[in-house]
Amino acid sequence: MTLISFVVPVYQVQGYLRECLDSILTQSFTDVEVIAIDDCSPDSSGEILAEYAARDARLRVITLDRNEGQGPARNRGFAEAVGDYIWFIDSDDWLADGAIRAVADRLRETDAEVLIVDYARVYWDNKIDPSIPGRTFHEAPPVFALRDWPKAIDILHVPWNKVIRRDVLAKLNFQFRSGWYEDVPFTYGLLLAAERISLLDRVCVYYRQRRAGAATRTVGDGHFAIFPNWAQVFDTFDDSRPGAAELRKLLFRRMIWHFLIVRGNDDRLPPALRGRFFTGMTQHYRRYLPPGGYPMPGGAEGLKHRLVAGGRNRTFQALRVGFRAADWARQTIGTVTRKGRGIARSTVRLAREAVYRGYYRLQLRRPMDESLAVYAAYWYRGYACNPAAIYEQARQSAPGVRGVFVVRRDKAGTMPPGVDYVIAGSLRYYRTLARAKWLINNVNWPNNVVKRPGSVHVMTHHGTPLKVMGLDQQAYPGGVQDDDFAGQMRRADRWDYSITSNTFTTQMWERAYPCRYETLETGYPRNDQLVTATAEDVTRIREKLGIAPGEKVVLYAPTHREHHPGYHPPFDPAELLAAIGPNGRLLIRSHYFHDRAHAPGNTGLADRARDVSAYPSVEELYLASDVLVTDYSSVMFDYAVLDRPIVVYAPDWQAYRLVRGVYFDVTAEPPGAVVTSFPDLLDLFRTGGVDNDTAAKARSQFRRRFCTLADGRSAERVVRRVFLGQSS
The missing domain is CATH 3.90.550.10 (Spore Coat Polysaccharide Biosynthesis Protein SpsA; Chain A)
Structure with a gap:
């Protein structure tokens, strides 16, 4: 049993x-x-x-x-x-x-x-x-x-x-x-x-x-259900049971306590319903008040009980406003004091920011441009990723929407011809942000960006998460760079839509960012190119990269270690090329964070090993390559769309998973072959283990789990929902 x-x-x-x-x-x-x-x-x-x-x-x-x-x-x-x-x-x-x-x-x-x-x-x-x-x-x-x-x-x-x-x-x-x-x-x-x-x-x-x-x-009238449920307690109460009189009094006090908890929480009752709710409190007070009264609490809590008994809603509300005003005054004094010290330290910078933010605030008061969409990617690093794919699709499917990209001044020269852009931090930047109807980004907008009523914020993200993100990072403090989790949640509270690449990603984002957005499980728009590319497209890209027909191209793309800055997995391009064979070509791409400052330069191998960290389109590098070697980077989830061999090279796996934190064991559920040392990586290429039956089976299972939405129409699904308001 x-x-x-x-x-x-x-x-x-x-x-x-x-x-x-x-x-x-x-x-x-x-x-x-x-x-x-x-x-x-x-x-x-x-x-x-x-x-x-x-x-x-x-x-x-x-x-x-x-x-x-x-x-x-x-x-x-x-x-x-x-x-x-x-x-x-x-x-x-x-x-x-x-x-x-x-x-x-x-x-x-x-x-x-x-x-x-x-x-x-x-x-x-x-x-x-x-x-x-x-x-x-x-x-x-x-x-x-x-x-x-x-x-x-x-x-x-x-x-x-x-x-x-x-x-x-x-x-x-x-x-x-x-x-x-x-x-x-x-x-x-x-x-x-x-x-x-x-x-x-x-x-x-x-x-x-x-x-x-x-x-x-949840704000709404569902909270009025508290009244019939408490009524059931008293309507079914058996006064003949031992100790009933005393229990009735204590239950009554508990009921009023519960009413006050709900009434005092602005996350439950909107202003328009608070008066009616207070009336319900008073009705239940008078209806179920025990003979001879009950042990009323003292102090401010007892005062609230007496106001409920008398039906004095206005006095009750005034009391709440008074308490809040006192709290606000204390907080304001502290804030002014802190800002005063800051101004003393950096008057010129604060003055400049005040002018630009003042201009931004003025622009926020102007009418919203119902045809303007502003895009950004990777903290204004240029035209890339899901925002770029959505921009391209919107030009076709929603021609009435005018798109503008935000880019850093030093990256302006990388913008494609015909793409309108603004320089981050300029007056036009603030004007565009203030007046745009749609804001599309693969990372969060800065803290000072205001979500005005009626605007639509789309978080596209920029990868399927293997490493833990958002609130889940709290369990792995050693790998946290931004420990302002309250700030992370405030930024995520601005999202109207969160785009995900698969069901797994949907589940992880909802855990990591528990906010009130609508998930669009559409697949990642940036991967449409991987599905729709033709053989001619691949040939063109390989020619642009100087890759000859018949060359076997290996793309090496490790991730960034936030907990271990400057770390690079053991890697010798010459030895790997020797293992690949005489027709091998190696493309090396570092993470978009700080690693590119230390990316491999002249390898001494002529064109056989090339640093492609600055190449503008990682999707084109995927298409040009025959094999991907990575560690814990989300590139594996995108590359799997191509159904080409993937090698997980994870020499620091145990340390990474313990310090940085991961959502699943990529060495147990890999997208292909797995090695944990550089000699094993060399042996894998020498013996053909890169794409043997075991590796191919693992890749097939990985694709079924993560790539089912990659059908070439992800960007179209996003545009139809976000810009055209179509539910399907």
């Missing part, structure tokens, strides 16, 4: 689902089953569930043909559960190591009907807050009923911190409501009915505080 059945509703959690499932299925205690309910999730959650179910028979998946909501999904899962106990877990949270065994031990010790476990809140910036009620867990009796230890009322009213005996749930015949706050009647109905409650004074659940997507951070 299974001890614990985990019931996990799943909806739009593709960035978090793996962590949740791993936290259950990889624990040492294995007498569990997991019932995952795919609540008609529109993302890739269903595929992830299928992947896990295929390799672990303890996971069963129920797929719903329409979205029913978290409450009904839990009901469906509970109906299928066979375990002695039920543990409802949210699919964006995860369990602590050893939590299941600790729970199992506590259940055996206490024979509890309900076991409440402690939890910790984990914020997007990696801050962890222990639960406040958890500090009192040690005070509780080993086993109790709610009347004996009513402090349990103040423990967070959610299903996921409770492990419940299945026969108790069946006896209650409880059904979760649809909509939000469905956990209120569940929690208090269960606690009032149970005679054997126990606590586990140990953090078992990590409660993810999402920046976007969670109900608690």
